[in-house]
Amino acid sequence: MKNEDLIKKLESARLPEAELHTHRRLLKTALLKNYESASNKTATAAKRRRIPIMSIITGFFKSNRPAWQKAMVSTFAVVLLLITALAINMSPLVRDYEAMAMEAALNNPDVQQIIEDEEIDTQNIKIAAVFDTQNGLKYYVSIGEKNIVAVELSKWLFNTEIVEVLIETTPVTDTKKQELIEIACTDPEINALFEKGASIYMYYFDYIPAYLAGDSVLDVAHKASGQPLSIKNAQLMADDWVEFTVRLWFELDGTRYSIMLDMLDKSVFSFGPLSSIS
Amino acid sequence: MDLEQERELVFKAKTDADAFGLLYDEYYPKIFGYVLRRTASVETAKDITSEVFLKALQSIKNFRWRNIPFSAYLYRIAEHEISNGYKRNKHIIFLKQDIENSAIISDISLDDESARVEADIQKHEEFLLLHQCIVKLPHIYQEVIVLRYFEKKLISEICIILGKREGTVKSLLNRGLKKLKIIMDENATF
Numbered sequence: 001m002k003n004e005d006l007i008k009k010l011e012s013a014r015l016p017e018a019e020l021h022t023h024r025r026l027l028k029t030a031l032l033k034n035y036e037s038a039s040n041k042t043a044t045a046a047k048r049r050r051i052p053i054m055s056i057i058t059g060f061f062k063s064n065r066p067a068w069q070k071a072m073v074s075t076f077a078v079v080l081l082l083i084t085a086l087a088i089n090m091s092p093l094v095r096d097y098e099a100m101a102m103e104a105a106l107n108n109p110d111v112q113q114i115i116e117d118e119e120i121d122t123q124n125i126k127i128a129a130v131f132d133t134q135n136g137l138k139y140y141v142s143i144g145e146k147n148i149v150a151v152e153l154s155k156w157l158f159n160t161e162i163v164e165v166l167i168e169t170t171p172v173t174d175t176k177k178q179e180l181i182e183i184a185c186t187d188p189e190i191n192a193l194f195e196k197g198a199s200i201y202m203y204y205f206d207y208i209p210a211y212l213a214g215d216s217v218l219d220v221a222h223k224a225s226g227q228p229l230s231i232k233n234a235q236l237m238a239d240d241w242v243e244f245t246v247r248l249w250f251e252l253d254g255t256r257y258s259i260m261l262d263m264l265d266k267s268v269f270s271f272g273p274l275s276s277i278s
Numbered sequence: 279m280d281l282e283q284e285r286e287l288v289f290k291a292k293t294d295a296d297a298f299g300l301l302y303d304e305y306y307p308k309i310f311g312y313v314l315r316r317t318a319s320v321e322t323a324k325d326i327t328s329e330v331f332l333k334a335l336q337s338i339k340n341f342r343w344r345n346i347p348f349s350a351y352l353y354r355i356a357e358h359e360i361s362n363g364y365k366r367n368k369h370i371i372f373l374k375q376d377i378e379n380s381a382i383i384s385d386i387s388l389d390d391e392s393a394r395v396e397a398d399i400q401k402h403e404e405f406l407l408l409h410q411c412i413v414k415l416p417h418i419y420q421e422v423i424v425l426r427y428f429e430k431k432l433i434s435e436i437c438i439i440l441g442k443r444e445g446t447v448k449s450l451l452n453r454g455l456k457k458l459k460i461i462m463d464e465n466a467t468f
Contacts, residue, residue: 006459010427013404015315017307018395020324023377024306027328028299030376031335035295038335110446113416117457 098127101139101151111149120144128202128249140202140249148204177203180246183261187268190259198252245269279304285343292339301348302331309352315428316360316420318399318409320392328374330355346438353425353439361417411461419454426451 031038061070105111106125114120120143128142136154143149177200185191246261256274261267279287290297309330314323333355341351399406412420425431425439436447 001459013408015402015405017311018314019307020391022391023324026377028302031331032295032299113418
């Protein structure tokens, strides 16, 4: 079965709007009858959970306790704050960001699903690339040969966030690799690096569904910031998705670079070196 | 209802039961329909829809507006209930009793209504066959496929409902369709 047929089947097989008028009416009555008790219960519980820290502090300083006690508590609080601040500043030196990124990737349910579906060995899960961002680092973790997870890590908040789980399912043939290198080498700077013997170590293909609109479909998708769903009144015309961008990561003399190719224009969209992986 | 009107209504609903009622009127059909298409069971759809609105009511006073539609929040509760194996809590049992008592007083049969919709569903054989295949997929694929093709949601809307990035949703959809195709090809009825 073709993708197009499957989508048509899914769209045509949907159930018509069904509604239970009596259930709807009676549920509304029951909910509104319980409006006060149900909505207040959670709000009161939340209020109860709040600890009045400020009133404890002001109460302590307004109390009749001796001045030396108040001074001691103040000094202790200042020392505690200093220790905390120092700990925060020191911790980037001892934190293993790579391990944090890897842990975040492996704890993601979508990633766990991919690992299970494709029976990926943990040895094939690796940090593939790392970028410096404004607030921290962005890691690309390769899951097997075809999947990539982007993990953003904030240095100051000590947290990690999965920003994207990207899945690629098409194997890259030698002909395809050659085509990609040819497109990349239209940029003189990249061309010079390949002439010096640069080699590609990772590919990622980003696909969009093939749509048909009034004029050039793909241009419409591209100009509208690459969001294929911004195309109005489009019809699905192909049974598969089309290449939209390809990201390549390559290496030369220990330096790693990233290129993003625009596959609609067959041109280099962006290019730059990666920060080194510690 | 646009987002600004909805924001005002949600704000009102924190203290005004009628405003909550308006939100309920707006979203009951969508949520009930979604759960029905996800589960293909009228009884489960009734229970989960009740649970969704009860939870929404319980949390309305603490609800913080984050510039996303209220419906996205309701879909998330519904999805959570479906994915985590719906279990009736004690509040929903009271609510259900309330509904049943009201039905008895008004001399209405809720069962007849459910049976009629159930019979309607049974007529849609193609949907049921597809549903049988969809439920064999892991939940992450089920939800994106149902939201995209049965609920006709845009990818951007699915992103808000599921709290996932666009690239992730597109990947899940692509992957889910491929898996569904395999399941359907294995199924001789298609």
